[in-house]
Amino acid sequence: MPASSSAARTILTGLHEVMASRLGAQAKLNQVVEIIGESLDSEVCSIYLLREGMLELFATRGLNQEAVHVTRLAMNEGLVGALAQNIETLNLAEAATHPNFSYRPETGEERFHSFAGVPIVRKERSVGALTVQHGDPRRYEEVEIEALQTVAMVLSEFISNADLIDEQEGFDANPQMNGPQQLTGMTLVKGLARGSAVYHQPRITIDHVMADDTEAERQRVYRAFDRMRDQIEAMANQAEFGVEGEHAEVLQTYKMFAYDEGWSRRINEAIDSGLTAEAAIERVQQRTRMRMRQIDDPLLADRMHDLEDLANRLLRIVSGQMGTAASMGLRQDTILIARNLGPAELLEYDRRRLKGVLLEEGSLTSHVVIVARAMGIPVLGRARGVRAVVRDGDEILLDATQALAQVRPVHAVAQAFETRSQRSRDKQASYAALRGVEPFSRDGERIFVMMNAGLRDDIPMLNLSGADGIGLFRTEFQFLVSAALPQRERQTRLYREVLDAAGDKPVVFRTLDIGGDKSLPYLRKDGDSADENPAMGWRALRLALSREGLMKAQARSLLEATAGRTLNVMFPMVSEPWEFDAARNVFEQQLAMMKQRRRPLPECIRYGAMLEVPALAEMLDVLAPRLSFLSIGTNDLTQFLFAADRSNPRLAERYDWLSPAILRFVRRVIGSLAGHRIDLTVCGEMGGRRLEALALIGLGVRRLSITPAAVGPLKELVRKIDTREIAAAMERWLSEPVSDLRTQMIRWAEERDIEWD
Known part of the structure; x- marks a missing residue:
């Protein structure tokens, strides 16, 4: 048996006898310090417990007995306070050299040089300290420290069962766990939310520490x-x-x-x-x-x-405690806390109760963020130190837009947050009133406001938001939330349900945009390696064309689901015309096979492409005659134009949709389609922001596909503008570009009483 186990075993054997005795709590602690001191041949052994926010000397061997229940230290005061505050071990040959050393004359400890101590931890919080001291300057052996740490675990159970500390005090004595705190992070999905903290994986309480067998x-x-x-x-x-x-x-x-x-x-x-x-x-x-x-x-x-x-x-x-908070059910408005989440895990939660998500990690391109954005759930990521600040049940005000969360807020902060939330709700109510209103500008231009979707549960938002249709249905969501490849029948059923729910409103299905950063392990082949730059890697149409069976199955599913209706299908990340032709041929081959077998067919098929790769803009004159529609995907397009990874926070300021470079590019694309009967749509977050949408409309864009939450605000914007006026302003600004176009547009909007984000 290793020496550390032997030392701890000897002490625990003695402790077991003491704990089983009929002695009172104080008498038991008095015996405990004697057992530990003798076993480690240490002149001093002391136990400090947290009482009323102070670490009180409860029992000692070697120090003056008159100091028991008299000596009290604040958290972070003295060596004992430091190790309890920081939940760390101290092992010092000369205690007086430590910056936190604090001499207490009533203890009579001046004759002891060496010091070692470990925190007594209960439910991940310090509730006391176990210390040993010796007259000679020496560091304690590692086996002795490990023995102390093991004994401290047993003591934590004993002092809790003996009611020697206030359980809640163990939390509150940590300044970070007491009173209001603010966490900062990275905005992953914007929005405001208020609720009680619930950990995705609830903490496990260990009730029995000492083994019988x-x-x-x-x-x-x-x-x-x-x-x-x-x-x-x-x-x-x-x-x-x-x-x-x-x-x-x-x-x-x-x-x-x-x-x-x-x-x-x-x-x-x-x-x-x-x-x-x-x-x-x-x-x-x-x-x-x-x-x-x-x-x-x-x-x-x-x-x-x-x-x-x-x-x-x-x-x-x-x-045996394998369940998550989802399996137990949410009982109130909740801010979910997790290190990371998968999209399927997020979808297990009751949307009526889940108001926001706080992640210790997370990235802008993670699968869970894509799904959360579609669900309209605010997400704050990279909130370091959550577990050291937040307890289960704590009230949290989540402001993902400002990238911060208020924990246990004071009344004034909560009241201000509620006022802001109420303004947001009032705004949403005014947007809801526009649900059935067709968005015409002041000069009579009809702007088509579509919505993006990807989940079956997104479809009710089509009517709730009053969108003109679904301009982008991300078919990969079904794959992202599945642990295995969805069978063709499942795909067909989903597409049919989406079309049934949409009724007469059009739905544009984008074929799979997976690979790169949206990697699906069940599709990985032996020998596949991760892309060094996933956004520009083996993904989307490139991957689909290389996995012919995958694309054939999706083509067949879409054709079967749209029998008797119009199929609008769009191919993502087209770089050159031949890629569009190859993808279209897959559909045409499946269509020919269905005709041969006399299967029900779509009434009409409209083929489109997504312009995300700048190279395609140089080939639009070649591709345009084969297109029914073109969608500009601003998220990827912008990062490719600027060579700026959109998931990198350091490049956020360079990822500006109101840069003349991106606006001139869009204007050039619009001009190259003149004379062709092609519906042009702008998809992505750019179109869902007021100033950016205003700029796009000024360039001549008449179809936007955005998140459902942005439909109402955009309708309101359209009704306030004169497209001729903003078109003239855009022409002026782009002909002689200014250094800060955003500031110019804000001034222009404010002069006309137009709200901006």
Whole structure:
């Protein structure tokens, strides 16, 4: 048996006898410090517990007994306060050299030089400290520190059961957990939301720390490791997993930790010392957390986070608590908190209760963000330190637009937020009044306002928003939220349901835009490698044409679903005319096969392309005669034009849709289509913003496809403008470009009482 396990085992054996005795709580603690001191041959052993926000000396061997219940330290005061505040271990050969050293004369500790201490942690919060001291200057051995950490776990259960601390105080004594706090992050989906904090994976409470049967606990851990490893292997083979664009790297790290003998050995040693399986995992996890706080290397810190995440998975398996908050159901308006989420996990939640999402990680291009945007749920990402600030049930005011969240807000802040939210609701009500109104400008120009969709549940928004149709139905959403490739019958059923719900309003289906950053593990082939630049990688039409069976199945599904109706099908990321022709041929071949088999056929097929790759603009004169419609995809187009990754926050200011460069490009595209009977639509976030939409209308765009939430505001905008006036202004601004067109347009809009974002 390793020395650390032996030392801890000796102490725990003595503690078990003390805990089983009929002594009172104080008497038990008095015996505990004697047992620890003797076992570690330490002259001093002391226990401090959190009472009324202060760390109070509760029991000691070696210090003056008169100091018990007299010496009290604030969190972060003295060595004891520092280790409790920071939830860290201290091991000092000379205590007085530490910057937090604070001498308390009533304790009589001036004759002791060495000091070691560990926090007593309950539910991830400090509720006390266990310390040892020695007269000679020396650092305690690692086995002694690990023994102290193990004993501290047992003490946390004992002091909780004995009501020696106020459980809630353990949280509130941490300044970050007490009173209002503000978290900042990165806006992933704009919006305002208010609700109670709910963790996607609720914390697990360990009720039993000391084991009755060590071998039985070891077998439980072995079985949990086997099951966890099976899950990781399954992720590699069939399920979506990991951070966007880093799938292989993250999965490899997970597998490395899952099979790491050192990690499993440390858990085994903790079991040898007398802990239950759950307590042993938590014991090793606490050690990992303490190490994480000392790591400055961000890459190494991320790897330690991976181990923490995997330890949580192992703890859930061994405890049998595998459910998420979704499986338990939301009982009130909720702000969901998670490290990361998959799109399928998000869709499991009750939309009536889920008001917003707060992620510790997340990126602009992650799958869950795409789905959340379609659902209209605000998301704030990269909110570091959430678990150190937010408790279950805390009130949160989420302002994803301003990239911040108020936790436990004071009344004045909550009132101001509610006033702002009410203004937003009033605005939404005024937009709803325009639901049945056709958007004509003041000079009589009809602007067609379409909406983007991708989920079956998006379709009711078609009537609720009053949109003219669905200008972009992202068919890849069905693939993103599935753990396996959706069969053709499932695809057909979805497309038919969408068309039935849309009625007489047109629906434009975009074929699969997957690959690159929207990687689907179940479509990955052996030998496939991750793109270094996913946005410009093997994705969309490029991938679909290389996977002929995939595109044939989708073509057949769309043709069958639109029998007797008009099929509007659009191909994404077309770079050259031959790619459009190749994609159209796939549909025509499937159509010929259906004719041969006398299957019901679409009444009409309209083929379109998405202009996202600038190269296609140079070939529109060649492609235009074959097109029924063209959609400009501003999200990808703009980042390609500016060579600016839209997921990189450092490039946000350079990703400006009101740059003369992008506006001149759009104007040139519009001009190249003159004389062709082609419907031109602008799709993406650019068209959903007031100033940007105003600029597009001034360039001659008459069809916009935007998020459902932007339909009402855009209708209101159209009714306030004269298209001839804004067209003249745009011509003037683009002929002699100014350094800041946005400022010019804001001034122009304000002079005409036109609201802007």
